Amino acid sequence: MKRLVPSAEMTLGPFFPREFAQGANDLTRVEGRAARGEAIEITGRVTQADGKPLDNVVLEIWQADAEGRYDNPDFFGWGRAATDAGGIYRFRTVRPGAPAGRAPHVNFLILYSGLMRQLQTVMFFDASPDPVLDAVQPASLRSRLIAKSIKPREYRFDLRLRGEGETPFFDD
Amino acid sequence: MAIRIEPREPRTQSQGVEPGYAQTAQRWPAQPLQRRPHTASELTGPSSVLRRLAPVRGDLAGRGATRAIGQLIHLRTRVVDEDGVPLPGAVVEIWHCNAAGKYIHPNDTHDAPEDPNFYGAARMVAGDGGLVELRTIKPGAYPVPGTGGWWRPPHVHFSVWGRVWLSRLVTQMFFPGEPLNEADAILNAIRDPEARERCIARFVPSEKHLIYDYQLVVRGCKGTPGMP
Numbered sequence: 001m002k003r004l005v006p007s008a009e010m011t012l013g014p015f016f017p018r019e020f021a022q023g024a025n026d027l028t029r030v031e032g033r034a035a036r037g038e039a040i041e042i043t044g045r046v047t048q049a050d051g052k053p054l055d056n057v058v059l060e061i062w063q064a065d066a067e068g069r070y071d072n073p074d075f076f077g078w079g080r081a082a083t084d085a086g087g088i089y090r091f092r093t094v095r096p097g098a099p100a101g102r103a104p105h106v107n108f109l110i111l112y113s114g115l116m117r118q119l120q121t122v123m124f125f126d127a128s129p130d131p132v133l134d135a136v137q138p139a140s141l142r143s144r145l146i147a148k149s150i151k152p153r154e155y156r157f158d159l160r161l162r163g164e165g166e167t168p169f170f171d172d
Numbered sequence: 173m174a175i176r177i178e179p180r181e182p183r184t185q186s187q188g189v190e191p192g193y194a195q196t197a198q199r200w201p202a203q204p205l206q207r208r209p210h211t212a213s214e215l216t217g218p219s220s221v222l223r224r225l226a227p228v229r230g231d232l233a234g235r236g237a238t239r240a241i242g243q244l245i246h247l248r249t250r251v252v253d254e255d256g257v258p259l260p261g262a263v264v265e266i267w268h269c270n271a272a273g274k275y276i277h278p279n280d281t282h283d284a285p286e287d288p289n290f291y292g293a294a295r296m297v298a299g300d301g302g303l304v305e306l307r308t309i310k311p312g313a314y315p316v317p318g319t320g321g322w323w324r325p326p327h328v329h330f331s332v333w334g335r336v337w338l339s340r341l342v343t344q345m346f347f348p349g350e351p352l353n354e355a356d357a358i359l360n361a362i363r364d365p366e367a368r369e370r371c372i373a374r375f376v377p378s379e380k381h382l383i384y385d386y387q388l389v390v391r392g393c394k395g396t397p398g399m400p
Contacts, residue, residue, distance in 0.1 A: 003254045005184050006391045008362045008371055010344040013329060015275040017267050017293040020331075024224045031223060048198040056279070062217060062337045070216040078218035080225070099212055107213060111331075111342055114195030116186035116361055118342060132208045161199045171205035172177050172214065172338050 009117035012058060016111075021058050021082035027093035030076040037066025037075075037094030040153045042106065042123065045087045049163040053087025058111040059159075061091060068097030068104070095125075095153075103130035110159065120170045123147050123157045132170075141168045175215055175392045177338045178254075184367035192322065192357030210338070217336040220297075221263050228295040232268075232308035240290035242271025242309030247373070249386045251302040251332060253339070254393035258302030262390070265331035266306055267293040273314030273324075282314050310382075313352055325352035325359070334390030341390050346372045 028039045046057045058080065065075035077096075081089040096104045103124060110119040124133055124146050136142045144167055147155035159167050188200035208214075218224075234240040251262045269275045269292060274284040276292050290309065298304050308328075316322045325346055332341040346353055353359055353372065362368040373384040 003393055004252065004256055004389045005181060005367060005370075006254060007341055007343050007387075007389045008185055008367055009342060010186070010358050010361075010371075012331075012342055013344075014279050015267070015269070015277040016329075018277065020225075020228075020265060020267070020293060020295070049202075050198060052198075054199075060340070062213070064213065070212055076218065076223050078221060078224060102211055102213060105213070107337060109337075109340060112199065114193065114199040116188055116190060116193075116196060116200065116358075118340060119201070120338075131211065132213075135208045136206050162202050166201055166203055168203070168206050169201050170208050171180070172208070172210065 011113055011116055012111040014056075014113040016056065016058060018056070021056070021080060025079050025081035025089075025091050027063075027077065027079045027091065030074065033074070035065070035075045035094050038153065040093060040095050040155060042091045042093065042147065042155045042157055044089060044157040044159055046083050046089065046110070046159045046161065047087055048161050051163070054083060054112065055085045055087065057083040057087070057089070059083070059089050060109040060111070061093070062107040062109075063093065063096040063105070064099045066094050066097050068099040070099065101131065103128040103133065105130065105132070108159070110161075115161075119161070120172065121145065121159070121167055122170070123155075125155070136168050144168055175336055175394060177210060177215070177336070177391050178393065183364040184362065186361035190357055190361045192360075194319075214338050215336050217339065218333065220261065221333055222297065225263070225295060227297070228293055229291070230294045230296045230306055232291060232294060232306065234289040238289045240270065240309045241287050242290070243382060245308060245310050246381045246383045247306040247308060247328065247386065248383060249304045249306070249330070249388060251298045251304065251388050251390065253335065253390055258298075259334065259390065260298050260300055260302055262298040262302060263295065263333045264298060264304050265293070265295045266328060268308070268311040268328040269314060271309050271312050273312035281317065284312070284314065310347070322355075322357060323352050325350045325356050330388060332388055332390055335392050339390045339392045341388060343388070344371070345386050347384070348372050348375050
């Protein structure tokens with residue numbers, strides 16, 4: 001049977017309902033219960049080519065639980081946040097464990113007005129060997145996917161969509 | 173059988189920077205996108221995002237005497253994967269402007285009337301056959317500020333969760349026969365005419381309602397590689 005062609009992706013536009021982006025950025029709780037693992041905070045600023053911070057960018061994350069599993073019913077590894085007027089987003093989550101064959105990481109998806117299709121990137125905690133981190137070329141860009149540890153349990157992961165210090169993004 | 177995600181077909185997707193849409197040149201990466209192997213991390217996904225997101229009412233046309241102004245339409249959207257298999261249970265977000273071309277959003281500066289009986293957002297779950305049925309009003313057209321005459325044709329925004337993380341789909345649906353479709357920088361970013369045509373809903377004649385049928389194909393297939 002001939003496969004169907006996936007629908008054309010299009011921009012989120014500037015009018016994504018504000019309420020759709022609220023209230024889903026805390027992964028440390030699932031249906032009222034605390035998730036197992038070390039609670040951490042991930043924040044960052046999203047900027048465009050001229051360095052301007054971007055308001056109301058929608059970011060979604062997907063990650064393994066503290067033991068590196070994806071199918072744990074007691075942890076829901078998906079969340080969504082939106083940037084504020086200063087371009088800042090914030091997630092609370094648990095530190096992911098290492099999934100089989102991978103280093104601990106958090107998948108990021110970025111949706112925004114003027115982004116014709118979704119952008120995908122990945123946040124790592126350190127430079128441990130990982131098939132996705134190690135696929136980034138040239139190798140000098142890999143450090144841009146490693147979060148900065150600001151203080152214990154707080155990580156900073158800035159996203160530069162284009163221009164100086166541009167974040168590496170993936171096409172799948 | 174495991175789900176595969178095949179590379180995007182370039183002519184069926186925007187390549188990122190579009191001449192008619194200035195902000196794309198500020199926001200789409202200048203560097204080539206990276207390729208990566210796919211592991212469980214990319215090929216799993218949230219079973220149902222409703223564990224973290226509440227449903228939002230699935231009737232945007234208002235009720236009784238408080239009916240929203242505009243042409244009442246029935247939008248029937250089917251969510252399928254690349255194998256054509258329907259996805260009952262898929263979560264779908266839908267939003268659009270009112271009949272005058274005005275969004276319920278603080279960023280919308282267009283000088284068009286608001287409609288107190290129109291609420292332009294729904295979060296729904298696909299039923300049997302992957303079907304999402306929405307009663308709403310037909311959205312209007314509106315100008316894009318600072319572009320010297322680009323008017324967005326009537327369109328409906330969709331956000332869909334497919335089977336896995338890489339199946340996520342955010343897109344827009346257009347209406348047939350709209351003159352503004354011809355020049356829209358977003359619709360025409362899709363270079364392949366057939367792929368572009370699939371972004372336009374199909375009008376279904378019916379005595380009682382204006383019905384529009386639409387199909388959303390999320391990424392992911394189970395067939396043998398190289399044997400589509």
